[in-house]
Amino acid sequence: MKSRKFLIAGNWKMNKTASDGVDLIKDIVAAVGPQTEVDVAVCPPFTGLESASKALEGSAIKLGAQNMHPKASGAFTGEISAEMLRSLFASYVILGHSERRQYFGETDAFINEKVTAALKNLLKPILCIGETLQERESGKTLDVVKTQLEGGLAGVDASNAVNIVLAYEPVWAIGTGKVATTEQAQEVHAFIRGWLATRFDKAVAGKMRILYGGSMKPSNAPELLAQEDIDGGLIGGASLEAKSFVDLVKAAMSAG
Numbered sequence: 001m002k003s004r005k006f007l008i009a010g011n012w013k014m015n016k017t018a019s020d021g022v023d024l025i026k027d028i029v030a031a032v033g034p035q036t037e038v039d040v041a042v043c044p045p046f047t048g049l050e051s052a053s054k055a056l057e058g059s060a061i062k063l064g065a066q067n068m069h070p071k072a073s074g075a076f077t078g079e080i081s082a083e084m085l086r087s088l089f090a091s092y093v094i095l096g097h098s099e100r101r102q103y104f105g106e107t108d109a110f111i112n113e114k115v116t117a118a119l120k121n122l123l124k125p126i127l128c129i130g131e132t133l134q135e136r137e138s139g140k141t142l143d144v145v146k147t148q149l150e151g152g153l154a155g156v157d158a159s160n161a162v163n164i165v166l167a168y169e170p171v172w173a174i175g176t177g178k179v180a181t182t183e184q185a186q187e188v189h190a191f192i193r194g195w196l197a198t199r200f201d202k203a204v205a206g207k208m209r210i211l212y213g214g215s216m217k218p219s220n221a222p223e224l225l226a227q228e229d230i231d232g233g234l235i236g237g238a239s240l241e242a243k244s245f246v247d248l249v250k251a252a253m254s255a256g
C-alpha cells in the first residue's frame with residue numbers, strides 16, 4: 001500500500017472542441033463513478049475549461065489547465081492568468097511541459113515564475129521535467145532533471161512544496177509509443193525523491209507525488225505504477241478516449 005494517493009491526469013493538449021470535451025467527460029464520469037481512492041484530473045485546452053468545469057460538477061474528478069501566465073493581469077495578448085483559472089474552479093495547472101519548453105522557448109526561470117504564481121492562487125502545479133533522447137544518450141539525464149528541479153522550484157518553501165506534483169516525462173517517450181523501462185523510470189523517480197529530500201526534507205519528499213508521463217497506456221501502466229516512486233501518470237494520447245483513460249484509473253486503483 002503506497003502512502004501517496006495516485007493521481008491520473010489527462011493532458012488533452014490541442015485536442016477536443018468544448019462540446020467534444022463535454023462528451024468525453026460525461027463518459028469518464030459515468031465510468032469512474034464516485035470513487036476517491038485515486039485522484040483523477042482532466043486538462044482540456046483553454047476553450048474547453050468552462051464547459052468542462054460544469055460537466056465535472058458533482059463528480060470527484062478535478063479540472064486542470066495546460067498552461068498559464070505568471071502575471072495576474074495586463075497586456076499579455078493571448079495569455080491566461082492563474083486567477084482566471086481559479087474562477088473556473090481549476091485545481092491543477094500543467095507547467096513546463098516539454099512542448100512548451102521546445103516550441104515556445106520556456107525557460108526554467110519563466111516556469112518558476114508560473115509555479116510561484118500558481119501556488120499563490122491555490123492552484124496545484126504539475127511541473128514537468130525530463131531529458132531529450134540526445135541528453136539521455138550522452139549520460140546527462142540526471143543532470144538535466146536536477147537543473148530543471150533547481151530552476152523550477154527556486155524559492156519554493158516546504159509548506160508549499162507538498163502542493164506541487166512533479167511529472168517526470170522523458171521527452172523521447174512523449175507521443176512516440178516508446179515508453180521508458182520500469183527501471184529507467186524508477187531510477188529517475190528515486191533520484192527526484194532524493195533531491196527533494198535534500199532540498200526540503202524527507203517528510204516533504206515522502207508526501208510529494210511524482211507522476212510518470214510518456215506513452216503510458218493501460219498495457220504498461222500496472223508495471224510502472226508498481227514502482228516505489230511512481231505515484232501516477234500524466235497521460236497524453238491515452239487520455240483522449242474514455243476507455244483507455246478509465247482503464248488507467250482502474251490500473252491505479254489496483255496498484256494502490
Ligand code: PEP
Nearest residue numbers: 174175213214215236237
Ligand atoms: C504528455 O504529453 O504529457 C504525454 C505524456 O503524452 P503521451 O502520453 O501521448 O506520450
